[in-house]
Amino acid sequence: MRVSTILLRAGLGLTAIFAAPAALAQSVSERLDALGERIDRLESMNDIERLQNSYGYFVDKAQWTPLSELFAEDATLEIGGKGIYVGQDRVLDYMQLSFRQDGIVPGVLINHMQFQPIIDISEDGTRGWARSRAYVMANESWGLPLYENEFVREDGVWKIARLTGPFTMYTNWEGWGEFALNNTWPDKFGPPPDLPPSVVYLTYPAYYIIPYHYLHPVTGEVFRPDMGEVGAYHRPPGTPEQEAALRTGRTVHGDQPISQPTED
Numbered sequence: 001m002r003v004s005t006i007l008l009r010a011g012l013g014l015t016a017i018f019a020a021p022a023a024l025a026q027s028v029s030e031r032l033d034a035l036g037e038r039i040d041r042l043e044s045m046n047d048i049e050r051l052q053n054s055y056g057y058f059v060d061k062a063q064w065t066p067l068s069e070l071f072a073e074d075a076t077l078e079i080g081g082k083g084i085y086v087g088q089d090r091v092l093d094y095m096q097l098s099f100r101q102d103g104i105v106p107g108v109l110i111n112h113m114q115f116q117p118i119i120d121i122s123e124d125g126t127r128g129w130a131r132s133r134a135y136v137m138a139n140e141s142w143g144l145p146l147y148e149n150e151f152v153r154e155d156g157v158w159k160i161a162r163l164t165g166p167f168t169m170y171t172n173w174e175g176w177g178e179f180a181l182n183n184t185w186p187d188k189f190g191p192p193p194d195l196p197p198s199v200v201y202l203t204y205p206a207y208y209i210i211p212y213h214y215l216h217p218v219t220g221e222v223f224r225p226d227m228g229e230v231g232a233y234h235r236p237p238g239t240p241e242q243e244a245a246l247r248t249g250r251t252v253h254g255d256q257p258i259s260q261p262t263e264d
Contacts, residue, residue, distance in 0.1 A: 037125075045119045047158045048128045048151050052114065055160070056134065059112035061104040064095035072152050072159040079145070079165045081200065083193025090194060097191045111137045114147075120214050126153050127161075129213040134165070142176065144168040146210050169204040180204050 051070060058067035068091045071077070077085045077094060085094045096102070099110070117132040128151040136143045145165040152161040171180045181203065201208035209225035216223055 040125060041121045044121050044125060044128060044153070044158065048119050048121075048130055049117050051151065051158050051160065052117065052130055052132060052147070052149065055163075056112040056114045059110060059136075062095075062100060062102060062108075062110065064092055064099075064102050067095060068092035070160050071163075072154060072161050075159070075161050075163070077163045078198060079163070080167050080170070081197045083197050084195035086194045093191055107139075109137055109139050113137075118214065127151065128153070128158065131210075131213060133168075139173065141170065141172055143170040148210050148213055150213075164198070164210075166199070166201060166208060166210050167203045168207070176204065 055067060055070055058064070058070070068088050071088045071091050073088050074086070075088060075091065077091045079094075085091060100108075104110075113135045115133050115135070117130055119128065119130045121128050130147065130149050130151070132147045132149075134145045134147060136145065145167050147163070147165050149160060149164060150162040151158050153159075169176050169180055199208075211225065212223050215221060
């Protein structure tokens with residue numbers, strides 16, 4: 001074997017020996033970066049759940065000022081079918097003028113219990129989404145809103161960017177079995193909204209399937225709600241009221257998850 005070949009092979013062997021630690025270090029670095037990203041996402045999911053739960057506890061005792069501080073400056077609020085309020089200040093206006101000034105008083109019940117959160121974080125870690133159900137109890141009424149909310153992280157702090165809470169059921173205190181209301185009374189509360197409702201829909205005994213912000217967790221496909229039967233139980237089939245109800249709520253097609261780039 002020629003001396004040059006021996007020296008070449010020896011050099012390649014030394015290169016491999018010295019390169020191995022560098023490659024290993026790179027692999028470890030990449031794994032640590034991936035682990036750090038995963039920890040950050042898990043912490044963000046926990047922060048968003050705490051933020052949403054804090055909203056409910058502030059509602060419980062009419063703590064409207066600290067509640068409004070959970071929102072980003074340009075956030076939007078849409079509860080039931082009353083329209084959209086734009087900005088942190090308008091969130092506070094809605095709460096104080098629709099209900100009462102800050103502070104609970106004896107004889108008032110406004111419990112706001114929340115369940116079943118499903119939370120997702122954007123790839124860049126700056127946006128988040130949560131779908132959850134709430135059960136609300138008040139002196140005059142009971143209801144079941146279903147939230148599809150969006151969150152933004154500003155200077156490392158998560159805030160509510162969009163709160164959307166369509167009702168599944170709304171009734172007076174005597175109970176949903178006999179007295180359920182099939183709309184959410186858009187004109188019942190003041191102040192007037194800044195924008196009209198994002199969708200017109202019916203509550204129980206009709207139904208409206210709020211579009212999901214996430215893909216199907218097993219198939220990865222978009223869930224498409226039944227568009228033809230919104231309000232199917234509003235009135236008996238064939239009546240004019242029922243025909244009108246079937247057209248109610250179709251302005252949201254549900255084909256595009258909220259957390260994904262828009263099709264347009």
